[in-house]
Amino acid sequence: MKFAPLSILASFLILSVGCAEQAVEQPVSETASPSPSAEVTASTDAPAASEASTKSGTFVPGEAPTEGMVQIVTENSERYLELDESFKTSDQGPDLFVILHRSDDVLATTEPPAYPLQEGDYVILAPLEEFTGAQRYLIPEEVNLDDYKSAAIWCRQFNATFGVAKFEG
Helix, strand or coil, X not given: CCCHHHHHHHHHHHHXXXXXXXXXXXCCCCXXXXXXXXXXXXXXXCCCCCCEEEEEEEEEECCCCEECEEEEEEECCEEEEEECCXXXXXXXXXXXXXXXXXXXXXXXXXXXXXXXXXXXXEEEEEECCCCECCEEEEECCCCCHHHCCEEEEEECCCCEEEEEEECEC
């Protein structure tokens, strides 16, 4: 019986890791048709020193409390959207995604309380991996960053914008 709590913990960790590693089949974009081999991934790895930041912003809440910083960085010819260690959003939302949006004022162009988005105004990068902390999302090569003025955390199921960060710079 002395090892029972350890075996329960090990089982929990194996199940947790197994669920976290499941791939979510999701189109890269609501507006573009990516190649079948296009894959968008997220990572909680710390940023490398060789990165160059091109755009950044601070989250403001929409439908749910959302805070922290976001930046787009380039590393080894690949672009990533990074949420910093102070990132936090509500854990009450199902079906949350990290997106890029064409508007620099997403909340003003939508109606509260949900701040619904219009198809064609955004590109989905990936499902949100964690409700808090540093994480990064690969931006596909075919995405023209000049077309996108902000990043958002969006609930696809209810078309609700949890929070948005206007890019500066």
